[in-house]
């Protein structure tokens with residue numbers, strides 16, 4: 001069998017140089033074509049005689065060989081580029097290596113917490129040696145944009161029904177009424193010395209003040225544990241005598257209380273009403289400032305947008321001035337209906353106090369908490385009897 005081979009590329013080159021010296025390119029080309037114009041393979045081996053004229057590889061073949069060689073080179077180059085480029089933005093190994101050695105999909109890299117371990121061995125002169133090792137873990141703190149108070153979350157109520165008999169006392173003015181005061185003003189005014197006497201009586205008789213927040217939490221989840229004789233103090237309308245006369249007594253006795261204010265009245269700095277700086281001071285002392293409305297307008301027979309305006313506005317104003325979202329409402333003049341309750345609930349209020357006389361507070365009706373109106377002409381005995389018997 002005769003083995004046919006194409007001459008190596010180098011030989012072809014040499015031969016073509018030689019051939020150009022003897023034969024014209026045209027004639028050489030003719031030599032290598034047969035009668036049908038097909039290229040003839042160059043024969044190598046013993047049969048090729050030395051005397052025979054050197055045959056050039058046919059042109060078509062040369063183009064083919066060059067094409068194959070160049071194609072192979074280009075393919076190798078591009079394969080190399082792909083194979084040795086990084087497999088991905090995370091995996092920096094060359095693609096080929098990554099493909100060969102990665103059996104599983106690329107894992108997500110999770111940063112591990114940084115543990116700083118400081119080991120300082122202390123070797124004393126005595127036979128005992130002490131090695132102190134301190135491991136410090138630095139937690140990552142995500143700063144909040146504004147350092148405002150986080151609103152207290154409403155506890156998710158459990159399935160238990162709860163109710164308590166807790167007196168919520170309702171005060172208005174804590175001052176000596178003016179000489180020309182009408183019966184209403186007189187009735188709504190408790191003189192400062194009477195107020196002090198009442199507070200001291202409460203303390204002496206084992207009453208402990210709690211907030212409306214405590215009450216709502218206790219009703220909803222049974223926590224916090226309420227004292228044996230809890231009592232809640234509330235003050236309506238935001239009169240300045242509350243700051244002047246009630247606040248110092250509460251502070252002195254360590255009592256807490258809730259003040260329902262009219263935010264538009266406060267914004268106007270109306271004479272006779274507490275100002276924002278006063279309310280801020282009271283709030284910072286642990287007293288609650290809550291909503292009585294924008295103005296002293298009844299919240300009954302109103303449409304939804306009116307109620308939204310008069311319930312959302314005061315809450316936002318208190319948030320802006322005092323830094324927390326108020327959660328309680330006192331209906332002006334004690335007037336409300338079902339729509340008032342539903343809008344109050346939608347607006348984020350947790351509860352509301354009424355003027356309904358009583359002390360029965362229930363989990364089922366947090367927007368209808370009962371109160372005891374403290375009247376201006378009461379003696380301490382009357383006060384004690386009302387609180388005790390309720």
Ligand SMILES: [Zn+2]
Nearest residue numbers: 236237332333
């Ligand atoms: Zn009022």
